[in-house]
Amino acid sequence: MSEGTQMVGEYKLRSLLQTGQTSQVYEVIEPRSGRHFAMKILLPEFASSKEHRRILFHEAAIGEKLRHENVINIIKVSKSETTPNFIMEFFPAGSLRNRLLSKDPRDKEFLKVNAKKIFKQIATGLAYMNAKGVVHCDIKADNILSNAVGQTKIIDFAIAKTVQKGFLARLFNRPGKPQGTPSFISPEQITGRILDGRSDIYSYGATLYELTTGRPPFRGATMNELLKKHLQEKPQSPIYYNADVTEEFGNYLLKLLAKNPDQRPASFHEVLIELKKLRVYKSLVEKDDDDQM
Numbered sequence: 001m002s003e004g005t006q007m008v009g010e011y012k013l014r015s016l017l018q019t020g021q022t023s024q025v026y027e028v029i030e031p032r033s034g035r036h037f038a039m040k041i042l043l044p045e046f047a048s049s050k051e052h053r054r055i056l057f058h059e060a061a062i063g064e065k066l067r068h069e070n071v072i073n074i075i076k077v078s079k080s081e082t083t084p085n086f087i088m089e090f091f092p093a094g095s096l097r098n099r100l101l102s103k104d105p106r107d108k109e110f111l112k113v114n115a116k117k118i119f120k121q122i123a124t125g126l127a128y129m130n131a132k133g134v135v136h137c138d139i140k141a142d143n144i145l146s147n148a149v150g151q152t153k154i155i156d157f158a159i160a161k162t163v164q165k166g167f168l169a170r171l172f173n174r175p176g177k178p179q180g181t182p183s184f185i186s187p188e189q190i191t192g193r194i195l196d197g198r199s200d201i202y203s204y205g206a207t208l209y210e211l212t213t214g215r216p217p218f219r220g221a222t223m224n225e226l227l228k229k230h231l232q233e234k235p236q237s238p239i240y241y242n243a244d245v246t247e248e249f250g251n252y253l254l255k256l257l258a259k260n261p262d263q264r265p266a267s268f269h270e271v272l273i274e275l276k277k278l279r280v281y282k283s284l285v286e287k288d289d290d291d292q293m
Contacts, residue, residue, distance in 0.1 A: 008083050011039060022046045023056065027090060037075065041085035053084050055158050060086040062134060062157040070125030072145070072155045093147035096211060100141055111211060114150035115280045119208055120272060121152035126204060127268035129154070130197030133163045137195070139203035140184045141210060163196055182226050183216040187259050190227050197268065198261035204271070205256025205264075212249075212280065213241035217257060231259065246279045 006013045011028040017038065018025040023046070028039045040059075046052040063074030063086070073089040096118070099107040111118075122144055129136055136143075136154065143156040159179045180189045186202035188195060209217045217235035220226030235257055238250040252274060258264045265271050279286055 008039065008041065008085060009078050009080070011037065011087070013039075022052050027092075028087070036090040038088040038090045039085050040088065041083055044082075047082055047084055053079075056084055056086070059157045059160070062160045062162075063088070066129060066132060066134070066157075068125055068128040070121045070153055071129060072153045091145055091147070091153050093145040093151070093153070096141035096144045096146055099146070100211065100214070110150075112281060112284065114146070115211065115284075116275070116286050117150045118144075118146055118152050118211075119280070120275055121150075122154065122204060122207075123268045123271045123275065125152070125154045126197070126200050127272065129160075130163075130200065130268060135161045135163060135195045135197060136200050136203075137161055137189065138180055138184075139200055140181050140207050142181075144207070161195055182223055183210075183218065185227070185230060186261075187231050188261060190230060196261070198264050198266070201256055201264050201268065201271065202258075202261075204268075205253050209235070209238055209253050209257070212245050212253075213238050215241060244281050244283050246282050249278045249280050252278060 008028070010032070011030055014027045014029050014036070016024060017027055023040055023042050026039045026041065028037050029035070030037065040056070042049075042052055042056055057077065057079065060074055060077040063072065064077070067073060072091060074086055075089065076087040078085050078087075096111070099111055102108070122139075126136065126139070134157075136157065137159045138156060139154070144152060144154055146152045180186070180203070184203045184206040186195075186199040188199050188202075206217050209215075218226055218229040218233065220229055235254060238245045238253055239247065256264055256271070265274070
């Protein structure tokens with residue numbers, strides 16, 4: 001799909017921001033108001049696929065219920081036969097994955113200096129999502145945007161689940177192929193158990209582990225080996241890979257990565273209370289108040 005003067009619905013495509021396996025994200029302009037938005041649109045070859053349309057519209061339906069400064073705001077959905085898409089707020093920022101992979105030392109310094117601020121904002125956004133009855137199910141650096149001042153937003157609700165309780169939970173929880181990114185997936189996602197916010201806490205812990213050490217908590221030669229480690233192996237202390245990580249923060253990450261959800265914090269509200277007390281890096285003087293936010 002070309003950019004420039006092409007219109008999709010009432011929006012003019014301005015620039016391509018991201019290409020995925022089945023969709024693209026564009027910066028678009030609404031001509032009548034001049035406002036900028038982002039549009040996620042299925043690639044033409046997937047536009048008529050029932051399954052890919054279902055996933056796109058599921059993501060949109062989850063996102064439309066969420067209104068928080070640390071969660072991307074989905075505004076409008078188009079179920080067009082030829083160009084199915086949804087409109088999001090335009091947040092000009094790269095993902096934390098881009099900064100992790102960057103060869104520019106300024107990106108590494110950004111991640112270090114803004115670590116506490118970013119970690120708190122991710123936890124705040126997830127606390128809100130979980131309170132609204134949504135488990136994200138795919139927290140990782142790729143799905144967190146952070147701009148030049150460290151303002152952070154969670155994106156991508158393609159496999160997010162609405163928390164069901166009691167009889168409904170058993171009715172709708174049908175174990176199948178694990179959904180999630182293998183390096184960050186929770187044990188209960190792997191085994192097909194009923195999920196709650198503590199599953200996101202595990203993935204959050206795995207993400208913070210990677211952001212502070214440069215590597216995820218587990219690696220495996222095969223998918224099965226990697227998933228088995230999530231279920232059975234205790235992760236190495238983050239200090240082993242980065243001696244600048246404080247002992248108290250390293251120990252807390254291991255608590256977030258407990259195999260048994262009952263041994264993790266009960267909610268992101270507890271995580272936020274604890275984060276306020278912890279220093280992430282030995283070499284960095286961190287503010288211990290909310291004016292970082």
